[in-house]
Amino acid sequence: MRHPKVSDCVEIFDSLWPPALAGSWDSVGLAVGDPDAEVRSILLALDPMDAVIAEAVVLDADLVFNHHPLMLKPVKSVNAATLKGGAVHTLISNDIALFNAHTNADSAxxxxxxxxxxxxxxxxxxxxxxxxxxxxxxxxxxxxxxxxxxxxxxxxxxxxxxxxxxxxxxxxxxxxxxxxxxxxxxxxxxxxxxxxxxxxxxxxxxxxxxxxxxxxxxxxxxxxxxxxxxxxxxxxxxxxSHWASETVWLTAAAEALDAEFAARGFSVSLQHSAVNTDPWVERY
Ligand SMILES: [Zn+2]
CATH class of the missing domain: 3.40.1390.30 (NIF3 (NGG1p interacting factor 3)-like)
Structure with missing residues (x-):
């Protein structure tokens, strides 16, 4: 079986979680990446935090599928010294695409x-x-x-x-x-x-x-x-917990994606991020 391109992945994501369902204030879809690049493996996560992007680099993933947008508020530059720009630079220099389905995934x-x-x-x-x-x-x-x-x-x-x-x-x-x-x-x-x-x-x-x-x-x-x-x-x-309430969805999303990629004759490996992006770690 052949590997999908980033554009094939986007088409499949959009068929499952139509962007028209997203809130008008939201930012969904392909945030970083070349639509023509080949995708052999996808990492699924809730947040585009640095630890998740580092995990994608280590796993040699070609695409990170996120729930939360990296750039919900528009940015004026992708200067690598800025929070968002740093993430964009790491993604591009490692040939990793970034896609997110947010309120469209809530609504679907x-x-x-x-x-x-x-x-x-x-x-x-x-x-x-x-x-x-x-x-x-x-x-x-x-x-x-x-x-x-x-x-x-x-x-x-x-x-x-x-x-x-x-x-x-x-x-x-x-x-x-x-x-x-x-x-x-x-x-x-x-x-x-x-x-x-x-x-x-x-x-x-x-x-x-x-x-x-x-x-x-x-x-x-x-x-x-x-x-x-x-x-x-x-x-x-x-x-x-915000993280807990949404992370359970990723398992269902991976199952839906597995079925959809197979139905279209694509071979791609899907992996659920091992990074817990819940910010709270201790309580007293
Ligand atoms: Zn959320």
Whole structure:
């Protein structure tokens, strides 16, 4: 079997995670690389951190597939002495391409939030924020969009749900935290992998009893609790590590990519990065 070119890889990535699903503020697609270069191996990771790029160099990978963009904010130069420019230089001088699928991978079916909600045993979840206008092309296509909401088989105490998540997610320093009443019984679960504190309106509209997301800050969390209390609607929050909430998706992404490369007759090796890019390493 032949090896794909970078451009073949991009076509496959875009078929699985259409760039049209990305937020307008986002930066997705091929950030660094020659579309005509051959790709024998791909390294999958969440963050284009230096340690990940160094790993790609050691592994002789030809392409790094990331979730988070290297250059979300535009840069004015790729001077090697700058943070972003240094990464670009290392990539180019080692013939490594860099691609990322970010909010398009969150929105697509089988994306970050789908994987996260399935860890809690919920199969048929719906998007929290519908993106159907930019989504499916066929009449049978499922709705896409950021976040997911779905129902548990039976009412479950929040602390049991948090423990279930702790069992299924990789262990992290910040762990799994509950805000609200840990003993409250919940059925309807909203999730958003990564930082989801911009979606509280959608969470309330979905009728969710509990919201699972990452990077929850003091003010959005306390205000969401008070808003729910005043409406007597009850809302609990479960905060997980940003890295943990998204890294579980990479396994699903690798499986989807394996199938897609094989279906198109391409030979390429896929490897999940061994670098843990969760920044938090100790707590006291
Ligand atoms: Zn993220």
């Amino acid at each position: 079916r089988g994306g970050v939030s789908d994987v996260l909600i399935s860890l809690m045993g919920i199969k048929d979840a719906q998007p929290l924020a519908d993106h159907s206008t930019a989504g499916g092309s066929g009449t049978d296509s499922l709705p896409t969009g950021i976040g997911r909401v779905g129902d548990l088989d039976q009412p479950t105490p929040v602390r049991d749900l948090a423990r279930r998540l702790a069992d299924h997610l990789p262990r992290t320093t910040t762990g799994v935290r509950i805000a609200g009443d840990p003993a409250a019984t919940v059925t309807r679960v909203a999730v958003c992998g990564g930082a989801g504190d911009s979606l509280f309106e959608e969470v309330r509209a979905s009728g969710a009893d509990v919201y699972v997301t990452a990077d929850l800050r003091h003010h959005p969390a306390t205000e969401a609790l008070d808003t729910a209390n005043r409406r007597e609607s009850g809302l609990s929050l479960i905060d997980v």
